[in-house]
Every structure is written in C-alpha cells, then in structure tokens.
Amino acid sequence: MSIYTQMHDKYGSPTHVAEFRLFNLNDCFKTCESCFYKRSGNQIIDYAQISTFAAELSSNGYQLETCYLLPTDFFENSENLKLLEREDIQAVVNQFLYLGVACTLEGETDFTKFKEIINKLQIKEVEVQINLIMEKLYQDEYYREIRNNVSKLRSALDGKCVFNIAINLGQPLSPKELERIEFFVHNISDDGIIEINFTFLYNDLIPKKIKSKKLRNSLKSMSQIGKMYNSVEGPYNERTLLRKPAFIFKGSSCHLCPILPFDEYVFINNENYQLKKANFIEFLSTFATIEKLNEPTFDECEECTNLKTCHGKGYFMAVKEFELPCFLEASYE
Ligand code: SF4
Numbered sequence: 436m437s438i439y440t441q442m443h444d445k446y447g448s449p450t451h452v453a454e455f456r457l458f459n460l461n462d463c464f465k466t467c468e469s470c471f472y473k474r475s476g477n478q479i480i481d482y483a484q485i486s487t488f489a490a491e492l493s494s495n496g497y498q499l500e501t502c503y504l505l506p507t508d509f510f511e512n513s514e515n516l517k518l519l520e521r522e523d524i525q526a527v528v529n530q531f532l533y534l535g536v537a538c539t540l541e542g543e544t545d546f547t548k549f550k551e552i553i554n555k556l557q558i559k560e561v562e563v564q565i566n567l568i569m570e571k572l573y574q575d576e577y578y579r580e581i582r583n584n585v586s587k588l589r590s591a592l593d594g595k596c597v598f599n600i601a602i603n604l605g606q607p608l609s610p611k612e613l614e615r616i617e618f619f620v621h622n623i624s625d626d627g628i629i630e631i632n633f634t635f636l637y638n639d640l641i642p643k644k645i646k647s648k649k650l651r652n653s654l655k656s657m658s659q660i661g662k663m664y665n666s667v668e669g670p671y672n673e674r675t676l677l678r679k680p681a682f683i684f685k686g687s688s689c690h691l692c693p694i695l696p697f698d699e700y701v702f703i704n705n706e707n708y709q710l711k712k713a714n715f716i717e718f719l720s721t722f723a724t725i726e727k728l729n730e731p732t733f734d735e736c737e738e739c740t741n742l743k744t745c746h747g748k749g750y751f752m753a754v755k756e757f758e759l760p761c762f763l764e765a766s767y768e
Pocket residue numbers: 463464465466467470471472474506507508537538539566603
C-alpha cells in the first residue's frame with residue numbers, strides 16, 4: 436500500500452498535505468541513466484526560515500508528510516550523514532512524518548551511523564528511494580546486491596522504513612526495460628509504485644526546447660508505467676496543487692511545482708513559480724499568480740471528465756510552459 440494510500444486512510448481525503456524537497460546533498464559518482472542533476476555545489480542558505488515556514492504550514496492545517504534530502508546518493512559519502520546531524524536541519528526534518536532519501540543501494544554499505552541518527556529523530560519512518568542503474572538492470576548480481584542492502588537497512592532501522600523504486604525519465608523505455616523495471620518494483624518496492632524523476636528540469640544548461648521534448652517522451656513512458664502499476668490509484672486522483680503542494684528549496688530559493696498525472700512534480704525555473712520568501716502568505720500569493728496560467732488549453736477540456744483534476748493539479752501550467760499535449764493523447768499515441 437502506498438504512503439499516499441496510507442495517508443489517505445489515516446487522514447481522510449488528502450487535503451492539506453505538504454512535502455519539502457531540499458537540494459543540499461553533493462558529490463555523487465553513480466551512473467543512473469538520464470541524470471542531469473547538479474552533483475556538487477548544492478546548498479541551502481537559510482534552514483531557520485524553512486523551519487519557520489514548515490511550522491506555519493502546520494499551523495494552517497497542513498500535514499507535513501515527507502522532507503526529502505536530494506539529489507545525490509545519500510549513502511555515497513559521510514558528509515550527507517553529517518548534514519543530518521545538524522540541529523538546524525533536524526529542526527526542519529523533525530516536523531515531518533517521513534524523511535526521504537534517494538540512493539542506489541549499490542555495493543557494500545554500512546548503516547550503523549545512519550541508524551544512530553535516525554533513532555534520535557522524531558520522524559515516523561524513512562522513505563528510501565532506490566534509483567535504478569539502467570546499465571545493470573539485467574544483472575542478477577545487481578538485483579541481489581540491492582535486495583541484500585534493503586534487508587540490511589530494514590533490519591538496522593527496525594522496519595522503520597519504506598522502500599520505493601525510482602527512475603530518471605527523459606528517454607523512451609523499451610518493452611524489455613519496462614518488464615525488468617516491473618520486476619524490480621514488484622520485488623523491492625513496498626508500495627508497488629515507481630517514483631519518476633525529471634532531473635533534466637533542474638539543469639539550467641539544457642535549453643527549454645530539449646526539456647520540452649524530454650517531458651513529452653516522459654509522458655509516453657509514464658502512461659506505459661501507469662498501465663502496469665497504477666491499478667489502485669488512477670492518475671486522476673484528488674491530490675491538487677493547493678491540497679498537496681511540493682516546495683523545492685535550492686540555495687536561497689523556494690519553488691512551488693505543478694503536478695503531472697501520476698503525481699510527479701514539475702520543476703519550473705521561472706519567477707512565477709518562485710516564492711518571494713518562504714512563508715505561508717507568499718505560498719498563497721504564488722499559488723494565486725500561477726493559477727492565472729492554469730487555463731484549460733485544449734478544445735476537448737471543456738467536455739472532459741478529467742478537467743477538475745487536471746486543473747487542480749496545475750497540469751495546464753506545465754502544458755503551457757513546455758508545450759505538452761493532453762495527457763490522454765500521450766497515453767494513446
Ligand atoms: S540520480 Fe542521484 S544517485 Fe543517480 S547519479 Fe544522479 S545524483 Fe547520483
């Protein structure tokens with residue numbers, strides 16, 4: 436059962452749930468396909484302000500769901516662990532139910548220190564996103580390595596963790612790749628879903644035209660993935676940009692992200708989506724600004740039964756920014 440389904444069961448309709456994505460991890464030497472993340476120089480300037488913002492969201496009725504530390508492999512170097520020992524970062528993380536970390540779980544891993552730190556935090560669970568290394572996808576040894584590390588980490592944290600499979604999209608996936616990804620999801624992911632990352636959106640050196648092309652390719656792959664995994668929850672669920680906002684923190688900036696069907700967030704590096712300051716009033720003000728960009732784009736939208744959800748997620752913002760087609764069109768191509 437996915438975290439979201441659990442959250443839904445626990446808190447009812449997923450109204451007012453928020454997540455933070457903090458880009459503060461560095462130095463990754465892994466080889467995940469289609470990784471365009473900046474792997475060094477990631478930092479957050481003002482954790483105190485982020486902590487205050489989290490508290491403000493909470494006092495305004497938002498359940499703080501997951502705080503992710505991104506974008507590199509969390510277990511790749513000890514500096515990431517040191518970050519998590521910092522009081523100002525713990526002050527943010529401790530307000531959330533889940534700490535989210537991305538990793539590859541390759542090789543020999545030692546989770547002793549991580550366990551110590553997690554046990555001191557007040558979070559409920561760690562969400563571990565395992566990025567698949569596509570070039571090793573068909574190696575049995577790679578699969579066994581991940582399985583072993585999952586068991587090791589689960590036992591170190593006394594089961595206080597949930598594992599997901601993640602891939603970077605941007606390129607079309609072959610039927611063979613889809614089949615093997617399904618195998619990993621089926622055997623490793625606790626919630627049976629796959630997390631999609633659009634790493635290219637975070638890279639300022641990639642021209643918008645290329646980003647647009649990669650997103651279109653991603654939509655096609657997502658609709659194929661969705662057919663396989665999303666039998667419990669359809670892409671057109673009730674989560675909206677206002678009810679479940681995701682905030683991306685990079686340097687001193689804070690961005691609000693529209694959602695694609697299947698609930699993947701789209702980072703748009705443009706001032707309309709950037710909060711002037713990370714606080715609740717600016718969140719509402721930014722939301723109001725981008726809502727004006729959220730007009731239904733296609734003739735079919737008016738009569739479409741998905742209009743409410745497409746609109747609620749801010750899908751039309753992404754459509755305008757990246758010249759995307761209707762999601763249904765991408766599904767049936
Ligand atoms: S996706 Fe993350 S873990 Fe993989 S290479 Fe890129 S930064 Fe490293």
